[in-house]
Amino acid sequence: MGVKSPAFLGERLRHLREDRGLSQAALARRLGISASYLNQIERDQRPLSAAVALRINAVLGVDLRVVSHEEEGRLIADLREALADAGVGPEITTADLQDLASTRPALGQALLALHRRARAATERAEVLSAWGDGRGEGTVPLPLAGGAPLLMPYDEVRDFFYDRHNHIAELDDAAERLYLDGRLVLEARSVGLERLLRDDHGVRVRPLDAAEVAPGLLRRFDPASRVLGLAPGLNEGQRQFQMAAQLAFLEHAGLLARLIEAPLLGSAPARALARIGLAAYFAGAVVLPYGAFLEAAERLRYDIELLGEAFGVGFETVCHRLSTLQRPGAPGVPFIFVRVDRAGNISKRQSATDFHFSRVGGTCPLWTVYEAFAQPGRVLTQIARMPDGRAYLWIARTVTHRQGGFRAPGKTFAIGLGCDLHQAGRLVYARGLDLGDPEVATPIGAGCKVCERADCPQRAFPPAGRTVLVDENRRRFEPYAAL
Template sequence: MAAPRRRLFEGFRLRDLRRRLSLSQASMAARLGISVPYLSQIENNDRPITDIVLLALAREFPLEASEIGAQSETSALLRTIDAATDSSIPADRIDEADVRRGLEQQPLLARRLVALHEAYRRSQAQLRVLDDRFDSGSGDAAPLPWEEVRDWFQAEGNYIDAIDRSAEVLAEAVDEGIGGLESRLLRWHGIAVLAGDGGGSQLSHFDPAARTLTIAGGLPPESRAFLLAHRLVRHEFANEMRLVIDRSGLAAPASRELLSVGLANYAAGALLMPYARFRSAARDVRHDIDRLRQRFGVSFEQACHRLSTLQRPGEAGLPFFFCRVDMAGNITKRHSATRLQFAALGGACPLWVVHEAVAIPDRILVQLAEMPDGTRYVSMAKGLVKPSGSYTRSPRRYAVALGCEEAHAADFVYADALRPGGAATPIGASCRICPRLDCDQRAFPPAGSVIEIDADRRTIVPYLLR
């Protein structure tokens, strides 16, 4: 006789997940397809978490819910369903009922399927790394300092707890606005702020001997505020940043110096947009960037970037991806708290709306896109122009993109412009690793593919993929 299945009482994990996502019990219950009283009973451990609820959690919150029931029998079912229904694999999917029967009747075969699927995903991740190396021309050479720092921030989830909390405390002690930052620099650190020439490439310069900070004239208020905050946190959080750098594992002096700059940038953003206040405001306005930037006196890009850093344990914001793309299609900033992993170097998929946004400054474009694995994302992109301050210097033109999974569309104001469940644009990470066989925008074949040439047939792409 089979042993009775262990009943799963992990309501506290479900409650913590709901709070991290800033969802009410009514919202969470609706997403899971259960009643509010039933959800309340589960959270209070009055009722166990059933297979049906676990499956609903896996569908609605695939990243966040991974720890719930991780040791239960249902976790094997979830992994097997994931492997059997992965839409990035060009073969018929297996429905849930057949997966259940297969797991019961052929458990070794099911485990083998899961192992192969996980190996496939690892190979895709390795292929992305190779794609990055190919684009950078670095081959097997050691990563460049900026690559090391970028990867370090990604590994940290783009959230640095000690610095973020210190910035939140400092924000309460500093008067709001540019005047408050200048006053704190002068009174606490003896640093006077001077106006400089606005026609060159230098935005600011700190003279430690004279104790002066010169900021280029003509900068918009939000840029001036960020430069003031950047200088202030370098003095206020010197010890915290040194400790983070020492623990980072980065050995090269250039990498450590670059990390120091990156941490100061992070801290400046955290100071201007304190975690709890910014997260609460973002939720209230459904992540409307224009309303957030006006409320906190920051730029459009700064507000987008800050939203992608709200990953405090137990108090996480909506999981976003964020990136910045230049006129040539190069991704110059990127971070993802979602399953989306776009190319770290070079350009992104040409079908992604961010490329169109570069050419249309100060206009917000919205897109529903679908990755090869079937995950759908709502993307918002806006082209931006930063004046140079001089006719002899070209302005900087680029676009920023912010997005989340379609499951969070109700909390993302830009999704209102899209039809729920409507047709999505099929995109990929980059041509070299995208498995789509019928893309008219493909620049070159995917790595490892077999191409066929038919000289008597003319198509948009001059080869067939097999």
């Protein structure tokens, strides 16, 4: 997919400027151009020249053309899913979607909004129908007044983090200031965090008693007694993370409140969920401060297990933090991070790239993330190619979370970390792989309902908009264009 023409980058430039709190006049001064010229660029009345694009990269730390390319890829993937969900067949090609996303992105977003409204209306009708025939007994119908939210809260939060390329600069800066100001020392984070909570916020940290521990409970804060209880059995890195998360709520409540007022968080549940996610982001940034962690990641060639040993944290924590290292002027490898269970449910998903997680039709069974369950504890690698030609290097491994004693159920997940293939040479996991051989890549897709690979032997069902001819000799789906 080609890079978007510079003539259509005005909206993105305006968004970046406003996100950094700059007026047109202030940014124009930094770029060395007139405010009227910048105004014309933002309104797409003047093309963005290569010289100005380079200045923007130097001033804002962002290659505007690459950023727009990534957003274009996400829009294409969302449109493809919407069409599949609506049962539209293969007559709408990838080239058609690329043209729409590149030249009329606002129209593409409007089509997505219409699809979400239609889907919400269908869901309301199904619930009301269930109530009408008695199947809805014991449930609460979706309200007619005001309508249903166009996106589920977690989708709103996902889009919020996508919009920021999974990097929250304000929280990273706040976390690093703890070290720069001498309030924390990397080698003694636990002691330092307990001291900060006690001296600055009057909070005492203690372990929870066995009787106080509920399934899944990691910490409990009592604002009346100013006591933070931590679940027994947490390792040192987990204790640090939980203390840092509580510190975010106590010390940066105002910053969290400002961040969740973003337009993409349109519902109260989404804002509440985003607040928790942002506190967790801050905690990760405290335990793994940006500068020190990025330096170690580059020096160790992104070896996840060596990074875990160096900072005293687990495999999943390292992977999650690696997916956030997109500071302007000092970026790490742009990663995709995902956590799935044995049933294929995706419980965590973050991306600093244009890789898209399907909301319909599940994910691809050929993805190495699922193979990790068959080889627990081993780090697996895969070069995977999507239907649009983009190739990625994926790393996958299982992790197990367990609380309680004998017979207490544990939770096993597969963690996946991926990056664009052109970045793979920076990773230790590329050793021994022929990154230039197209035959090495495994063809995968975002999910069977949206995947264009009609000849895949692992299809669960044919693509949306196609009928199926069952071939008894080949014993698999044989998709044909609908008559």
